[in-house]
Amino acid sequence: MNIKTKNFGLVSYNEEDVLYFDxxxxxxxxxxxxxxxxVDEYTPFKWxxxxxxxxxxxxxxDPKVVVKDYKVEINEETVKLLDIKDLNxxxxxxxxxxxxxxxxxxxxxxxPIIINAENNKAMQILLDNDEYxxxxxxxxxxxxxxxxx
Amino acid sequence: MLILTRKIGQSLIIGDDIEIxxxxxxxxxxxxxxxxxxxxxxxxxxxxxxxxxxKKAALIDKSSLKKLEKLIKKD
Numbered sequence: 001m002n003i004k005t006k007n008f009g010l011v012s013y014n015e016e017d018v019l020y021f022d023x024x025x026x027x028x029x030x031x032x033x034x035x036x037x038x039v040d041e042y043t044p045f046k047w048x049x050x051x052x053x054x055x056x057x058x059x060x061x062d063p064k065v066v067v068k069d070y071k072v073e074i075n076e077e078t079v080k081l082l083d084i085k086d087l088n089x090x091x092x093x094x095x096x097x098x099x100x101x102x103x104x105x106x107x108x109x110x111x112p113i114i115i116n117a118e119n120n121k122a123m124q125i126l127l128d129n130d131e132y133x134x135x136x137x138x139x140x141x142x143x144x145x146x147x148x149x
Numbered sequence: 150m151l152i153l154t155r156k157i158g159q160s161l162i163i164g165d166d167i168e169i170x171x172x173x174x175x176x177x178x179x180x181x182x183x184x185x186x187x188x189x190x191x192x193x194x195x196x197x198x199x200x201x202x203x204k205k206a207a208l209i210d211k212s213s214l215k216k217l218e219k220l221i222k223k224d
Contacts, residue, residue, distance in 0.1 A: 007214060027200035028207065041218055058206050059217070097206045102216040108206075111199040124203075126195055128178075134198050142220075 006055040008047075011037065018051065019115055019122045022081070026111075026124060031056060034122070044142075045096065048113065060093040066107050066141045067132070074114065078125055082116040091115040095124075096138070106135040 002012045019034045030052065037047040037057075044065045050056040063070040072092055074084065084090065092114060094107040109132035115122040153161065160170040167189065172180040183191050 007209070007211060025203055026196055027203040042214075042221060045217065045221075056207050057209065058203070059209055095203060095206045097202060098209055098213045098217060099205075100213075102213070102220055108199065108202050110195065111202075124199070126193060126199060134195065134202055 003049075003051060003054050005049055005057065007057055008037065008039070008049070011035075011049065016120075019048075019120050021122050021124075023123060025058075025113075028053075028056065046093070048093070048095075059096040059098060060113065061096055061107055061138070063092060063094040063107065063109055063112060066094065066136060066138050067109065070109065070132075072112055072114070072125075072127060073129070074125075075128075078114060078123065081123060082114065082121045083119055084116050085118060089117045091117055094136075097135070103139055105138055106133075107138045108134050109136045110134045 001015065002010055005011050013035045017035050019036065021032050021034060023029065024031050028050070031050045033051040034048050035051060037049050039047070044061055046060050048058040048060050070092075074087065074090065078084070092112050094109050094112050096105060096107050098105045111124050111126045111134065113122060113124050155161065155171050157171050157173060160168050162168055166184075166186055168182075168184040170182040170184075172182045174180075185191055
């Protein structure tokens with residue numbers, strides 16, 4: 001299948017790659033279907049592209065690139081909602097905000113995107129602990145990270 | 150801000166039909182039960198901030214992409 005996206009032009013994807021956010025994403029409650037896009041030039045960033053509104057895409061990053069020992073606590077509610085059977089099949093991403101001054105870009109480590117790779121159900125959760133910030137500056141970490149691995 | 154002291158199991162009533170109950174306390178974590186009419190939205194305060202942040206994140210366009218690409222190449 002193909003969609004025409006605002007940022008990447010025509011993109012093709014398979015039905016089995018579609019991620020289902022049953023409740024949408026906070027602020028975008030109506031957007032339920034997304035795909036993950038990887039573009040080599042942008043490693044370590046990836047894109048979460050909406051299929052419902054092809055103008056909407058989020059830049060995302062593996063939070064471990066930002067904080068090496070980043071950990072999420074998946075609560076019972078999330079286990080139920082995403083029908084999680086095995087925590088090893090969970091993918092975790094942080095949404096990145098890129099302001100005009102790109103040096104001030106931040107990642108939302110407090111509210112990660114959780115994907116159950118076994119059934120492609122996904123949601124954005126809000127962590128209870130105060131360890132991680134909604135606006136975590138990431139420029140320094142990016143410079144230290146090996147972006148080619 | 151009005152400040153009241155409550156014990157576990159005790160409640161507050163706001164207006165006619167909103168009840169806030171202290172369910173349990175475990176160290177720094179306090180479990181709160183809320184009964185409110187369906188049309189009253191109850192969310193954790195941080196969720197509003199997450200919403201705003203998501204809206205900002207979605208504003209990404211070609212010019213920010215170019216800047217990002219440049220930044221990655223520099224590294």
